[in-house]
Amino acid sequence: MNEQLLDILLNAKDWLTAAQIADKGKWRSEANVSLQLKQLQGQSRAVCRKSATVKDAKDRPALEWRHPDLARAECEGEAAHIAGSPTEPAPVTTSALEQNLAEQLQAHKDLAAAAAAEVAEVQAERDQLQATLAEVSETLGYAKEAMKAQGGIITQLRQELAARDQASALVAPTGYAVAVPGRPLRRFTKPESATRRAVAAARGKSGRSEVFALIPIGRAQRSAEWQATHPTAA
The missing domain is CATH 1.10.10.10 (Winged helix-like DNA-binding domain superfamily/Winged helix DNA-binding domain)
Incomplete structure (x- = not known):
């Protein structure tokens, strides 16, 4: 050149x-x-x-x-x-x-x-970029802490929901019984069937009836062994 x-x-x-x-x-x-x-x-x-x-x-x-x-x-x-x-x-x-x-x-x-x-202009731009990077890093740090806290809350909520689901499963009825005065209990699988039977009985001679939810608390087997399925039967 x-x-x-x-x-x-x-x-x-x-x-x-x-x-x-x-x-x-x-x-x-x-x-x-x-x-x-x-x-x-x-x-x-x-x-x-x-x-x-x-x-x-x-x-x-x-x-x-x-x-x-x-x-x-x-x-x-x-x-x-x-x-x-x-x-x-x-x-x-x-x-x-x-x-x-x-x-x-x-x-x-x-x-x-x-x-x-x-050179002074470049140094000023570099200082400004470093300050901006520091602000961004600080903001990211706050965001990470917030996400961590939210993650803990979400985990806690999931645990509570799981516990509720488990409790609901333990107390979920497996059937329904209709009690009419002067008559033996009748068992129904669906709540709608039990409700219709109770209303029909109440309109008849008995004048009233009750519906009970059946919640099993254990199971007896032929070997005369008892297996609890509910906390109240433990």
């Missing part, structure tokens, strides 16, 4: 900005071109000056670049023109070199200030 930059500078008819050089070399990054030009300047293979007409992105005079030989020839031509002897170019004065060095030094300072500002 450096050789291509030098070739562009050697063939340039005038001073060029980094953007113009990037356009000629078909490079996308103007900042990368500026960095390479600074390296060439440190090797005394390129010189720069502040433009009198072109502004950079921060509305400051843009830096213009040229090959040292062309810049020297331009200075010598201007000095010869001022002296009135174009056939005998005047040497470059010390004041001109000092001015050029001062401009280069100021350009370095401007670049350093711009770099420092960008």
